[in-house]
Structure formats: structure tokens, C-alpha cells
Amino acid sequence: MDQSSYQLKRYDLSEDRSLKPWSAADELLVQSFSDSEMTSSSIGIYGDRFGYLTCHLNEKNPTVVSIHKSEELAISANLKANNLPTIEFHHPITTLPTQMDEVYVKVPKSLDLFHLYLEHLADNSTDEVQVLCGFMTRHFTPAIIKIAEQYFEEVTQSKAVKKARLVYLRKKKSGTKQNIRKTISYNNQDFHQYWGVFSANHIDYATQFFIEHMDLSSQPEIVLDLASGNGVIAAEVQNQLPNSELHLMDDSFLAVASGQLNVRGENVHHHYHNDLSVFEDNSLDIIVSNPPFHFEHEINIQIPLALFKGCHRSLKVGGSLQLVANKHLNYKVHLDPLFAQVKILAQDEKFVVYACVK
Ligand SMILES: C[S@@+](CC[C@H](N)C(=O)[O-])C[C@H]1O[C@@H](n2cnc3c(N)ncnc32)[C@H](O)[C@@H]1O
Structure with missing residues (x-):
């Protein structure tokens, strides 16, 4: 297959055009698909950030499992730009309509998420399923193999090509089902979250610092x-302002599903x-x-x-965006030109909490 046959863009919010929409690991996965002599009837794809795999494997009508809205939008835009049919997206916590027998996985940075992918594909595939996992060699960790061995008898690695490598998984084990949620206790509340959601072992320290210093004294509605x-x-906003109208938004399906719990x-x-874009101009009192x-x-x-920029547009005049950041990011330089006033509510040696008033 000619791997340059599709025109792909990143379609993310980034304006950095030097970033590529695929890697050598994606190319290796597509090369293996082209070389494969398997006559699979149902192909699955996990973690295809901008649609490189979905476009190249489109003739097989793949089942695409995604966890990011940005990923789904980018894949859809790239399919459309290449005159390929639209697809339906699936999430790794719901049952798939068909059992897959050949699966292509882009190994994510979060090993918890990789674990969730394998848990899900083990549950939604035939006993004969073959799985190919692609990653850049510099991101390899032995934990990838350890997790894979929980689900498959045979776990083997390819040689590196252009600093990318594949792990092949064959002979699915049975009886591997695990609980795909974790629980963290914080401020007398148990927080449940699916594997792969941000900060799995404790509430993030920047978040804790923010919760101690955010200012809801204006009683926002x-x-x-x-x-x-x-x-x-x-949850802390709800504790302090039980009557407010509260919106939660995240790009991760697993985060949203956790927030709902x-x-x-x-x-x-x-x-x-x-x-x-889901919020109207001048409609929000506070964004945290x-x-x-x-x-x-x-x-x-x-x-x-x-x-x-979207926050500024969606806030009412006089409303504020309150955020926490690592100091080295120096967001003040970017926030000052956007907002009427940027105040520092708190800072320590690592983090800073800003209140940016429209
Ligand atoms: C630093 S974490 C904070 C999570 C949570 N608020 C906390 O404090 O534990 C950032 C979150 O941003 C989400 N995210 C990434 N890109 C996003 C986007 N474009 N829109 C909304 N959420 C996004 C990630 O999925 C992640 O859950």
C-alpha cells in the first residue's frame, strides 16, 4: 500500500504546523496490515489520534475505539477530506457490536489506558484474535509486555524500523476480567475513575492547591x-455553591464518564x-x-x-477564569492581553493560581 496516498492534517487546536499527524509507529502498523496474510472479518483500531490508521484500513470497515472527542473530530475530518465514508466511534467501556479478530493498537502514554484497551479488546474479540501494538522505541517500558502477558499467552516483539516497534499478541487467555475503575479518597469523598483518567493514584497536587485557593465568594450562578x-x-464547587448551575467538560470520554459517577x-x-463551542457568548459567571x-x-x-480564548468569549463581562498552572508555563504573558485584569490568587514554589477577569 502506498502510505502517502492520503492527505492528513492534525485538526487539533494547535497552531504549530511542524507537528506531524502520524509517527513511524503508525507507518509500521499500516505496513503490517498490508503485509498480513490474515483473512480477518472484523478489524479493530484503538488510539488512532488523527486517523492515519482509520484512513489506511478503511476498506476493511474497521471498528474504531476512541477516548477523545478531539480524536473523533480529527478522524472524521480526515476521512471527509479524503472522500472516505464516515464511521461510528466506540468507547472502551461499552460492548462492541461485533467481535474483532485482528486489532491494531497505538500504545498510549498512559499504561493504565493501555491496560484498559487490552481489557476491552479481550472482552470484545474472538478467541483467535491477533493484536498488533505499535509504539516509538524511546517510549518502550517493560510494563507494556507485563500488561500484555496478563491477557495473551504469546507476546513477541518486532525489530525496530525507523525507531518504531511492534508487539504481537496471540493466544488469548481466558478468565482475565478485572475491575476497570480506581477509587481515590479526598476531602472525605471517594472519587471513582476509569483507568486512564488523569492522576490515577492521588488527587493532583496542582489541583489540591487550586481547590484551597479558588475564590467563589462572588456566589456565581x-x-x-x-x-x-x-x-x-x-465537586468542591458543588459543596460551596449547591444551588449553582454546574457544567463539567472534558475531551476524554473516560473523564466525563468518571465525572458522572x-x-x-x-x-x-x-x-x-x-x-x-457548546457555550454561548457571555453566558458563564466563572470558569475553574x-x-x-x-x-x-x-x-x-x-x-x-x-x-x-474560548473562555474569554463564553464569560460574562465581569466574570472570571480561575486556573492553576505550573509556574514555568508563564501563562500570565498570554492571559494579560486577553483579559481586563489578571490577578494572582496564590502561589508557591511550583504552582500559581490566576483569576482573570473579563
Ligand atoms: C490537568 S488535567 C485536570 C483534570 C481535573 N480537573 C483534575 O484537576 O484532576 C487536564 C484534563 O484536560 C483534559 N483535556 C485535554 N484536552 C482538552 C480539551 N481540548 N478540552 C477539554 N479538556 C481537555 C484531559 O482529558 C484531562 O482530563
């Missing part, structure tokens, strides 16, 4: 927890989305956030910066 993860910040109520709304700046193995502040 409509509040958004942007990039809400398991919903821990929103932890923050409930008549006035609570959960959004699976990657930008603020521990915003993202890591995306898989990339550090990319273009995405929070694009989110901040």
Missing part, C-alpha cells in the same frame, strides 16, 4: 469546570467536548480549571491558549 477529569474541582444533581451538566498542557508524549501549550 453558572460555573464551568473546564478540563474536569474525575470532577474533583466541580462523582458529581451528580439536577443542576449538573456533563459535556464530552474539546472546546467551548486545571488546564491540560500534555498531550500523549507532547507538551503543547497551544491547546490551553486556544481554550483561554
